[in-house]
Amino acid sequence: MDAWAIEIVILLNVAMAGVDAGVLRHIRRNRSAASWWKAGMGGAGGSLALVVLFGMAPTLLSGRSGVHLNSFFVVQLVSWVLFVHAPVCLLTAAFLLRKNTRKTAALSALGAIGLLGVAVDAFLIEPTWLEVTHIEIASDKIDRPFRVVVVADLQTDRAGRYERRVFETLRDQEADLILFAGDYIQTSCERALPTARAMNQLMKQVGVQAPEGVFAIQGNVDLWRPWLEVFRGLDVSPLQSTQSFDVGPLRLTCLSVADSFRPRLVVERIDPDRFHLVLGHGPNYAMGRIDADLLLAGHTHGGQVQLPLVGPLTTGCAVPPAWAAGMTELPDGGKLYVSRGVGMERGNAPRIRFLCRPELVVIDLVPQ
Structure with a gap:
């Protein structure tokens, strides 16, 4: 995190310690189910007020260099409240109420255990629980089996064991074509240049290659970072502009980062008898007039946090939330697949995934 963000997080935790003390003092004095509910509601209100106050702090400090409002930072603050302070209060309340009202104490303990369980999954398990998603698409435009592997949103701040495992898993898929979807x-x-060079060395050590080529497009977080260094000296074609290629049995169109975010983009089909695959970083372009059999994108991370019956809380794009992860049948007959990505939002965001595992996408194109 940035230095200013660390300062605000520390201040939030100090203020939240005061809220915690007030909540527990009230419960200790009264030791009843009613006091538990009353203190809980008061604590929730106080926590919300502090998150709003400290969430606005970047705006109030906007005159300082490098300080800006970021919704991901607000999620960082909420995470501290939800997964640190709330469990502490609930467990302590359960202890205080264990003799006076066992049902309320049990409910309080279960709430704490539930929150801690979510925290363990979201912070420690899912972020590196890589899934290999297999998709098979049959088409009369394909004359032989052809495997495409999509790697979206590595979005890392270090070249570590997880990144090595991602590249080793990628290599083991024996792809005919590898597509990197940006970020x-x-x-x-x-740290950007040293990290890019470390990623480059890691890819060279593992041996990331494919017989029909490896193509890498630019993502929005790459606009201010030396992303080309990641692929320097590798048998990879890094692209910053919209270009098309004949690759094996298909026509591949790779979009610039700007084009991928244009919801009215027009992409024509050159050869009606050739399978047309379009790769963009953002999925917005799928809302345009895209004459293609398969559209691919990343950027959304699948929302990174998904809730049952709700789906992704945020996607950072213009497409409907239902399009933000997985396969979507488009109205014009084409298919859109948006990858949940490999990495996570960094910077001042919490390193978190929930009900949204990272993925490599393996697409087997087969004759119909």
Whole structure:
């Protein structure tokens, strides 16, 4: 996190300690189910007020260099309240109420255990619980089996064991064609170049290659970072502009980052008898007039946090939330697949995934 963000997080936790003390003092004095509910509601209100106050702090401090309002930072603050302070209060309340009202104490303990369970999954398990998603698409435009592997949103701030495992898993898929969908490095300006070079060395060590080629497009977080260094000296074609290629049995169109976010983009089909695949970083372009059999995108991370019956809380794009992860049958007959990505939002965001595992996408195109 940025230095200013760390300062605000510390201040929030100090203020929240005061809220915690007030809640527990009230419960200790009264030791009843009613006091538990009353203190809980008061604590929730106080927590919300503090999150709003400290969430606005970047705007109030906007005159300071590098300080800006970021919704991901608000999620960081909420995470501290929800997964640190709430469990502490609930467990302590359960202890205080264990003799006076066992049902309320049990409910309080279960609430704490539930929140801690979510925290363990979201912070420690899912972020590196890589899934390999297999999709098979049959088409009369394909004359032989052809495997495409999509790697979206590596979006890392270090080249570590997880990144090595991702590249080793990628290599083991024996792809005919590998497509990198943008967003490779997300770290400070000082660390961006060393991190990009470390990723480059890691890819060379693992051996990332494919017989029909490896193509890498630019993502929005790459606009201010040396992303080309990630692929320097590798048998990879990095692209910053919209270009098309004949690759094996298909026609591949790779979009610039700007084009991928244009909801009225027009992409024509050159050869009606050739399978047309379009790769963009953002999925907005799928809302345009895209004459293609398969559209691919990343950027959304699948929302990174999904809730049952709700879906992704945020997607960072213009497409409907239902389009933000997985396969979507488009009205014009084409298919859109949006990858949940490999990495996570970095910077001042919490390193979190919930009900939204990272993924490599393996697409087997087969003759119909």
